[in-house]
Amino acid sequence: MIRKILLGILLIIMFKIASCVYIKPYQWKLAYVNRYNKELNIMMNVRNIKITRHYDTGGNTGYDIEWIRTKKFENDIVKPEEYDTWYENEIPLNIHLLGENNYVGEKLIYDKSKGNHFEKIEEYIEKHKEEIFKGMLGETWENGINIRFYTLILHKLDDNKYVWYNDIHEIKDNILREVKNENFDSDLFYKERDLKEKEFFKTKIKYEDIDWGKYIEYMEDYPVLVMEIEYKVLHSEEENEMYKEDYHIYSSDFNILSSSSKLSEIGIRRINTRQKIYKDVEKFYNKVTFTFVIRDLSDPE
Incomplete structure (x- = not known):
């Protein structure tokens, strides 16, 4: 009798474990792809998505989502914009937009039919790597390891104005800067954008068959x-006994034009270095399809 009771308890425990590890995640994935099929007419393979329950030491719970069994983003010099993968409640229908980012970094910037020759930009970067490191890192330029780019997807508004997340930005001299507009209703903008996207996907389509070039044109997106x-930081043993080398990513984000923040000589040199690079490579791509920017983090004036 005791053996049967213990066996029953063991089976219950095993069922709960199997439910947490296999059954519930599959149900979450199935519900998610069904939402895509019903709400956005995009047909996805449930095996290409992984959803797990999220717990952390702060007591937060939610869901983690990621693509699996799909073609990885393969570009050493360009990487896609990072999207949130953790959600507290319902997961929004936005994971398909990773396809747009991959298209930009793997196809659009190399598309000669559109006037883009990114391989020549790669050659330029490699040829001028030392000069770029000196302009960006100064006296520590020899610690430079790699030069690369990450993509952002802006949404065209009008008159050289773009929406990125919930704010309006403009591009001037390759500087992407937020501008004040108290009349801008971001909630309304994204509601209208959602309706426009549903119109684009009015006919059911497999995720793998989406024409991202047409999507970008229809949705009036603008990749930048x-x-x-990437550079190496050296530490003395006194500073840190655990390691002597550390690797950092130096981004081009600055408080550039803020009246409350005066740029140093080094900051100005770094901006000028990038603007020169962007000017030199203009002949290798079509600015109608994408461009290069320096992000200004100043508060809008």
Whole structure:
């Protein structure tokens, strides 16, 4: 009798474990792809998505979502914009937008039919790597390791104005800067954008068959690339006994134009370095399709 009771308890425990590890995650994935099919007409393979329950030491719970079994983003010099992968409650229908980012970094910037020759930009970067490191890192330029870019997807508004997240930005001299507009209703903008996206996907389509070039044109998106530098930081044994080398990413984000923040000589040199690079490579791509920017983090004036 005791053996049967213990066996029953063991089976219950095993069922609960199996439910947490296999059954519930599959149910979450199935519900998610069904939402895509019903609400956005995009058909996804449930095996290509992984959803797990999220717990952390702060007591927060939610869901983690990621793509699996799909073609990885393969570009050493350009990486896609990072999206949130953790959600507290219902997961929004936005994971498909990773496809747009991958298209930009792997196809659009190399598309000769659109006037883009990113391989020539790569050659330029490699040829001028030492000069770029000196301009960006100064006396520590020899610690430079790599030069690369990450993508952002802006949404065209009008008159050289773009929406990124919930704010309006403009691009001037390759500087992407937020501008004040108290009349802008971001909630209304994204509601209208959602309706426009549903119109684009009015006919059911497999995720793999989406034409991202047409999507970008229809949705009036504008990709931009932001340069960043990977460099090595050396530590003395007195500073840190655990390691002597550390690796950092130096981004090109600055408080550039803020009246409350005066740029140092080094800051000005770094801006000028990037602006020169962007000017030199203009002949290798079509600015109608994408461009390069320096992000200004100043408060809008």
